[in-house]
Amino acid sequence: MYRHYLFIILLLISLTSSAQLKGIVIDQNEQPLIAVNIYLQGSYHGTSTDAAGEFALDQVKAGDTLVFSFLGFETKKWVLKSQHFQIYNRIRLKEAFNKLKAVSVSAGSIEVSDEQKAVVLNPLDVVTTSGALGDVIGALKTLPGTANNDSDGRLFVRGGSADETAIFIDGLRLGSAFGSSLNGIPTRSRFSPQLFKGSFFSTGAYSAEFGQALSSVLSLNSVDFPLRRQTDLGISSVGSSASHTEVWERQSLTSNFNYTNLKPYMAFVPQNIEFVEAPNGISTEFLFRQKVSKRGLFKAFYAYQYSGMEVLREQLESDQLQRTSLDNFFHHLNLNYQQDLNSKNLIDGGISFSANKDDIIQDSNIIGMNSKLLHMKVRHQYFATERLRLKFGAESFARFYDESLNGQSRDIANEQIAAFAEGDYHFNSDLVLKLGLRQSWYANSSYLMPRASLGYRLNQSSTLSLAFGDYVQEQSPAVLILENNLSSSKAQHLIINYQFNKGSHTFRIEAYSKVYQSLLRNQNNYFSNGKGYARGFDLFWRNRGGVKNLDYWITYSYIDSKRHWRHFENQVQPSFAPKHNASFVGKYWVAALKSQIGASFNINSGYTYDNPNLAGEMESVTKAYHSLNLSWSYLPRPNLIIHFEITNVLGRENVFGYQYSSTASADGSFSQMAIPQAAPRFIFLGIFYTISSDKKANQLNNL
Amino acid sequence: MKTVILSLCAIFFSLNLQAQAETETSKDSKYESYMKETLALYDSVKTLSDYQEIVNRFDRIASAESKEWLPLYYAGLTNIYMSFVNGLESEQRDDYLEKALEYVNRAEALEGESSEIVLLRGYVFMAKVSVNPAIRGMTLSGKVSALFAKALEIDPKNPRANLMVGRWKYGSAQFFGSSTDEACAYMQKALAIYKNQPESNSIEPSWGENQAQQMSERCLGKE
Numbered sequence: 001m002y003r004h005y006l007f008i009i010l011l012l013i014s015l016t017s018s019a020q021l022k023g024i025v026i027d028q029n030e031q032p033l034i035a036v037n038i039y040l041q042g043s044y045h046g047t048s049t050d051a052a053g054e055f056a057l058d059q060v061k062a063g064d065t066l067v068f069s070f071l072g073f074e075t076k077k078w079v080l081k082s083q084h085f086q087i088y089n090r091i092r093l094k095e096a097f098n099k100l101k102a103v104s105v106s107a108g109s110i111e112v113s114d115e116q117k118a119v120v121l122n123p124l125d126v127v128t129t130s131g132a133l134g135d136v137i138g139a140l141k142t143l144p145g146t147a148n149n150d151s152d153g154r155l156f157v158r159g160g161s162a163d164e165t166a167i168f169i170d171g172l173r174l175g176s177a178f179g180s181s182l183n184g185i186p187t188r189s190r191f192s193p194q195l196f197k198g199s200f201f202s203t204g205a206y207s208a209e210f211g212q213a214l215s216s217v218l219s220l221n222s223v224d225f226p227l228r229r230q231t232d233l234g235i236s237s238v239g240s241s242a243s244h245t246e247v248w249e250r251q252s253l254t255s256n257f258n259y260t261n262l263k264p265y266m267a268f269v270p271q272n273i274e275f276v277e278a279p280n281g282i283s284t285e286f287l288f289r290q291k292v293s294k295r296g297l298f299k300a301f302y303a304y305q306y307s308g309m310e311v312l313r314e315q316l317e318s319d320q321l322q323r324t325s326l327d328n329f330f331h332h333l334n335l336n337y338q339q340d341l342n343s344k345n346l347i348d349g350g351i352s353f354s355a356n357k358d359d360i361i362q363d364s365n366i367i368g369m370n371s372k373l374l375h376m377k378v379r380h381q382y383f384a385t386e387r388l389r390l391k392f393g394a395e396s397f398a399r400f401y402d403e404s405l406n407g408q409s410r411d412i413a414n415e416q417i418a419a420f421a422e423g424d425y426h427f428n429s430d431l432v433l434k435l436g437l438r439q440s441w442y443a444n445s446s447y448l449m450p451r452a453s454l455g456y457r458l459n460q461s462s463t464l465s466l467a468f469g470d471y472v473q474e475q476s477p478a479v480l481i482l483e484n485n486l487s488s489s490k491a492q493h494l495i496i497n498y499q500f501n502k503g504s505h506t507f508r509i510e511a512y513s514k515v516y517q518s519l520l521r522n523q524n525n526y527f528s529n530g531k532g533y534a535r536g537f538d539l540f541w542r543n544r545g546g547v548k549n550l551d552y553w554i555t556y557s558y559i560d561s562k563r564h565w566r567h568f569e570n571q572v573q574p575s576f577a578p579k580h581n582a583s584f585v586g587k588y589w590v591a592a593l594k595s596q597i598g599a600s601f602n603i604n605s606g607y608t609y610d611n612p613n614l615a616g617e618m619e620s621v622t623k624a625y626h627s628l629n630l631s632w633s634y635l636p637r638p639n640l641i642i643h644f645e646i647t648n649v650l651g652r653e654n655v656f657g658y659q660y661s662s663t664a665s666a667d668g669s670f671s672q673m674a675i676p677q678a679a680p681r682f683i684f685l686g687i688f689y690t691i692s693s694d695k696k697a698n699q700l701n702n703l
Numbered sequence: 704m705k706t707v708i709l710s711l712c713a714i715f716f717s718l719n720l721q722a723q724a725e726t727e728t729s730k731d732s733k734y735e736s737y738m739k740e741t742l743a744l745y746d747s748v749k750t751l752s753d754y755q756e757i758v759n760r761f762d763r764i765a766s767a768e769s770k771e772w773l774p775l776y777y778a779g780l781t782n783i784y785m786s787f788v789n790g791l792e793s794e795q796r797d798d799y800l801e802k803a804l805e806y807v808n809r810a811e812a813l814e815g816e817s818s819e820i821v822l823l824r825g826y827v828f829m830a831k832v833s834v835n836p837a838i839r840g841m842t843l844s845g846k847v848s849a850l851f852a853k854a855l856e857i858d859p860k861n862p863r864a865n866l867m868v869g870r871w872k873y874g875s876a877q878f879f880g881s882s883t884d885e886a887c888a889y890m891q892k893a894l895a896i897y898k899n900q901p902e903s904n905s906i907e908p909s910w911g912e913n914q915a916q917q918m919s920e921r922c923l924g925k926e
Contacts, residue, residue, distance in 0.1 A: 035755035039763040044737050048759045051752065069762065071802055100801075197842075227845045503793075545835075594880050638879050 020058040021080065023089030025049050025068060033070055033093060041065040041077065072096055095429070097386050102429045105455040107467035107497035107510065108204040110143055129585055130598040131629030131647050133684060136199070137189045140218070141602070142583040144510065144538030144555050145203035148602050148625065149576050151656040151675060153186030154178050157203050158514060159534025159561030159577040160215025163476060164491075168210070168219045170299060170336045173397065175354030175373030179281075179307055180328035184656075185273065185678045190305065190330070192256070195287065196220045203538075204512055205467030205493040208420040208436030208451045209379070212397060214473045214491045215514070224297060225289050226252050228692055236686030237265050254287040260307075271679045274312045277325065281307030295340035299350075305330040316661045316673050322363060329357040349378035368404040371477060373397065387426040394419045401477030412481045416442040416474060422451070430457040440472060445487060447472045461502040467495045475520055475528065483526040490517040504546040511537040519565040532563030534577070552586040572618035575657055578604035578625070598631040609657040612670045622655045639690040648681040734768055738906040742777070754785045765809075772814035773906055779806030779823055780910070786830050796834045803827045818858035819908050822867060825850030829871060847871060862900070863911045865893035870918065887922035894919045 025036045032053020039046025040060055046067075049055045060066065062082040069075040073093040132138030137155050141148050147156045154162035167177040167189070174190070181187040200219040202210075210217045225247075232243040239260035246253050263278035283305040290298040310325035336350035352375045360367040379393035395418050402411035422436030436451040453467035474480075474488045497510040512535060519530030542553035559579060564571040573579075585600040603626040608618045631645040648654075654677050660670040741760040748754055758781045765774040782803035786796040807824050814820055828847045832839045851871055855864040869889030876883040897912040 035752045035759065037755075037759035037762055039759075039766065041766070043767050044733075044760075044763050046759070046763045048752075048756050067766070071798060227849045591878070591880060635879060637881060638875060 019085040020056055021060055021066075021085055021089065022054075022056045023091055024052070024054045025070075025091045025093060026053060027073070027093060028095060033073070036068055036070040036093070039067055041067050068093060072098070097426065097429060099386060099426070102426050103432050103455045103457040103463055105432065105434060105453040105465045105467060106463060106499045106508070107453060107455075107465040107495040108202050108206060108493070108512075110201045110203070128587055128596060128598060128631075128633070130587075130600040130631040130645060131602065131627065132600075133188075133645065133647070133682065134193065135188045136191075136193050136196075136218075136220070140201055142553070142555060142585050142600060143201070144508070144540045144557050145216075145512075146557070147559065147576060147578055147581050148604055148627075149607075149656070150186055150625070150627070150654065150677060151184050152576075153181070153188060155216065155218065156576045157216035158512060158536070158557075159532075159559050159563075159574065160514075161574070161576060164213060164215035164473065166210065166213035166217055168217065169301070169334055169352070170222055170350065171209075171219070171348070171379065172334055172336065172350050172352035172377060173212070173354075173373060173375040174332065174334075174352065175375075176330060176356035176371060179305070179330070180326060180356070180358045182309065182311060182324055182326055184675055185279070185309070185311075190332075191220075191285070191303070195222055195285070195301075197223045204514065205451070205453060205469045205495045207434075208422045208438040208449070208469075209391065209393060211395075211418050211420075211438055211440055211449075211471075212416070212473050214471050214489060214516070222287065222299060222301060224299075225291070226254060230690060230692035232688065232690050234686055234688040237684055238262055250291040252287075252289045254285075256283075256285040258283045265683075269679065269681075269683055272676050273678050274321075275309065276312055276323065277308060277310035279307065279309040281305060281328075292337075292339070297338050299334075299336045301332070301334040301336075303330070303332045314673070316659060316671060317663070324360065324362045327359040329355075329359075331355045344383045346381040346383075347379065349376075351376050366404075366406055368402075368409070369478075370400075370402045372400040374399075389424050391422045392420070399477055401481060403478070403481065410481055412477055412484070414443070414474075414477070414480065416440060431455070436469075442474055442488065447488065447490075462498065462500045465497045465499075467493070467497075469493050475526075479520060479526055486520070486526060486528040487518050489519050489528065489530075491515065492517075504544050506540070506542040506544075508540045509537065511535075516563065519563060521565055522567050530563065530565035532561070532565060532571070534559060534561035536560050549589040549591070550586070551588075552584070554585075555581075555583045557581040568617050570617050572610075573608045575607050575609060575618070578607055580605040594635050596631075596633045596635075598633075600629045602627050602629075607655075607657050610660075611658065611672070612660050612664075620658075622657060625654045625656075626650075626652055627654070628652075639692070641686075641688045643684070643686045643688070645684040646681060647683075648677070651680050653677070653680070734764070734771065735906055737764060738773065739904070742906065751785060751788050754781055754788070757781050758785075770813065772810040772820075773908075775806045775810035775813070776819065776823060776908065779803045779810060779827070780908075782806065783823075783826055783830050786834070793834045797831070800827055800831050800834070803830075816853075816857070818854045818861045818864055821850055821857060822854035822861065822864050825854060826867060829867070844875075860896060862893045862896035862915065863908065865889050865896065866911045866915045866918070869893060870914075873918065883922065887919070890915055890918045890922055 025033045027033055032049070034049055034051055034053055036049040037046065038048065038055055038057060045059060047055050047057050060080060062080050064080045066078045066080060067075060068078065068091055070093055072095065074096045076091065076093055078091065129139040129142060137153070140146060140155060145158050149156050152162060155165045156162055157165055167174045178187045178189055198221050202217045204215065206217045226245045229247050230245045234241040239258060241256065241258040243254065243256040259282050261278065261280040263280065266275060266278045283303065285301070285303045288300040292298055306329055308325070308327045310323070312321045312323055315322050332352070332354045334350065334352045336348065338346065338348035340346050353372070355372045358369045375395065375397050377393060377395035379391065382390045384390060396415060398413070398415045400411070400413045402409055418438060418440035420436065420438040422434065424432060424434040426432045432455045434453045438449040438451065440447050449470040449472060451469035453465065455463060455465040457463050471491045471493065472488045475486045480486060492515045493512065495510060495512045497508065499508040500506070514534040516532035518528045519532055521527045521530045536558040539556045540553065544551040559577050559581070561577040562571040562573055581604040583600065583602050587596060587598045589596050603624065606621040606624050609620050609622065610618045611620045614620060627648045628650050629645070629647045630649055631643070634642045656675045658672045658674055660672050664670050741757060741764070744757050748757070758778050761774040761778040761781070765771065765778065768774065782799045786799040786803070804827050807820060807827060811820050825847050828843055828850065832843050832847060848871065851864065851868045854861065855868055858864060866889070869886045872886035872889065873883055876886050893911070894915040897915055
């Protein structure tokens with residue numbers, strides 16, 4: 001009995017009392033961690049490490065589970081054993097892998113998004129860059145790797161022609177991405193930047209997901225779900241616009257209407273081209289969103305645009321003025337659905353259809369061109385672990401094209417299908433490898449395209465990345481209609497990139513090499529045996545907020561590009577790839593004036609052209625191009641913006657090349673005519689007003 | 704000797720039983736008292752580590768009380784406070800705010816979209832904007848406005864919702880150089896609600912009165 005009690009007492013003592021646990025918490029580099037939370041699992045009882053990373057904890061005993069948790073580190077659970085009470089414990093916590101903070105590949109890509117990391121440009125920049133005139137493309141032209149071709153307006157990337165850039169909306173291809181225009185009159189991209197929440201612009205070596213683009217990809221992501229009911233009204237020197245967004249519990253609908261007419265404007269501002277009918281147009285867009293179940297979203301987007309113009313122009317070999325009119329009709333439908341199956345699987349897919357119709361009357365000739373593109377795509381993303389992501393997908397492109405001349409017509413249709421798979425794996429926070437493969441089938445040929453990229457973080461602020469890829473793009477339907485048996489053009493990209501980000505500074509330097517094969521040649525007949533290359537480097541420097549309220553960036557691009565293509569006998573430098581290109585962009589917010597003042601200066605070393613009076617091909621270069629643009633946005637109230645912008649303030653008479661007569665005159669020389677700017681400058685004045693319950697909402701995005 | 708041992712045993716048993724009874728019948732009061740004890744620490748906060756200690760305590764309570772949203776709410780709020788501590792790099796500030804958002808999400812999973820939780824979410828995004836106003840202002844400010852407005856709509860008498868709507872409008876009025884009247888009206892309303900609240904020792908959210916007081920004084924000073 002006596003012994004019995006003693007036993008119970010000892011048992012009770014051992015259960016209720018316990019020794020003190022002591023130790024230190026350190027990271028992988030043996031550095032103490034301060035204020036680590038240490039507690040008995042499932043209880044209030046615990047402590048935190050002190051300024052030396054040390055802790056002491058009593059009222060715990062062998063068999064208890066202790067939890068160690070600290071921001072940025074993996075939580076550790078530790079089952080106590082009796083020997084732990086006799087020693088000084090060293091607890092090592094492992095840094096948690098955080099995808100958001102891990103290195104990413106920056107070679108070739110420029111992400112335009114709100115996230116802070118490694119962002120070169122954000123969506124607002126697109127609309128507040130002087131000289132961009134609210135066109136996404138206008139802002140991209142101040143970025144490394146691009147060349148200004150103001151007489152065209154489209155995007156030219158690293159020695160590639162404009163049709164080597166593909167534009168996608170929510171992953172689906174936008175056909176006829178630019179408004180139709182007549183020779184020498186710059187076009188614009190079709191949609192306002194306000195429709196998009198962010199974009200991804202790649203100047204080479206992009207993911208296996210993208211095909212049918214030899215040089216560049218611009219991927220625009222539309223707004224998922226608008227925040228609130230809102231009405232926007234705008235009137236400007238070139239037209240007017242109205243937009244309304246209605247938001248319900250699970251749906252939203254945005255409708256935009258725009259009317260453009262440059263006639264009143266052209267009465268005030270002189271033009272270099274004589275317009276019989278000033279450029280004018282209407283456009284309307286509808287965006288519908290439907291949330292489906294808990295994690296699905298359906299997006300529908302429809303756009304219709306009409307534009308027209310008529311010009312009278314001098315001709316080289318005739319005293320008669322040439323009269324040309326253009327009517328362009330454009331429809332685009334984009335249906336997209338995305339669904340989170342669970343936390344690890346995401347599927348999305350959709351259909352886009354673009355139809356573009358151009359009716360041209362040139363003197364007595366009636367020309368019609370009609371092109372349609374149907375793109376279908378499905379994609380599955382599998383987030384296997386935090387570190388490994390896999391992506392699979394398949395897509396098909398169907399193209400239809402017909403053209404007519406004075407009642408005689410011909411047409412062509414073709415289809416291409418492709419499949420892709422890609423995986424990226426983070427070995428650790430500082431090293432990522434991405435491997436992809438794309439296979440496409442077109443007519444009787446198939447192409448296998450490997451892609452690979454690697455990102456390595458050298459230290460906290462700098463990253464080195466490498467990217468490589470094979471790209472294929474089929475010949476344009478306007479050529480295939482003449483010669484159907486042409487193989488696709490090919491390009492191989494290799495890019496090395498160094499990027500430095502610290503505080504308000506961003507610096508990047510990128511060197512690249514691109515090799516072309518099977519380019520189109522035209523020697524009486526069409527062949528696809530052309531060749532070419534582009535190589536060079538880009539520099540980009542940006543400082544945002546280093547000086548309060550001031551943001552500026554400087555870009556320089558060197559391009560060495562030659563092509564043996566089209567009708568040329570030799571390898572020549574294409575007209576759209578000036579050797580030296582630079583941009584300076586600055587924006588300054590003046591609180592006292594409630595204004596943002598912006599300036600940009602674009603300059604390049606001139607465009608090559610072929611002068612038949614001289615020996616050689618493309619042997620001549622125009623004088624240097626430059627343009628100084630200024631803008632002023634005045635916000636008297638948060639929801640009212642008055643925006644003024646003027647391009648080419650200095651009135652530089654830029655020349656984009658020369659046209660020559662096809663036959664020599666009596667003295668054996670060919671007469672020439674310069675290809676000038678459509679107008680010496682462009683002046684824009686607009687007033688934008690927003691009505692919504694949120695008085696701060698405005699249309700900065702519209703400018 | 705036997706009696707001594709017996710009585711010792713009896714004492715031990717009774718102590719143990721007492722302790723057990725206490726844990727069963729007054730679990731709530733233990734929760735409340737520990738919450739109150741932790742909330743009282745706000746008064747003596749000096750460093751980032753002091754704040755972290757508060758977060759750690761709420762974290763522990765949350766781990767033991769898996770159905771209570773308040774410990775998560777306060778852990779989130781404290782992380783927001785930490786993001787405002789002077790001398791932090793913007794990346795660190797973002798870390799605290801990401802953590803805050805995590806707590807808000809967990810609290811919302813338990814409590815639903817209540818006025819206080821929607822407001823706290825708005826506060827996180829407001830703090831995110833303040834990390835980099837030039838870049839995030841345009842893209843996130845709509846979200847902040849919408850969240851604050853929603854918090855106020857759910858409970859128009861929530862003084863913190865009035866305060867934050869006022870603070871947010873005040874900031875933008877200053878940026879645009881426009882009148883702060885509307886913002887100040889919200890601040891005054893918030894202050895009136897705070898003043899009318901009976902003195903209570905509850906663990907429900909009650910922060911913001913000092914701020915409302917200061918902002919209202921600033922408003923009056925301007926006039």
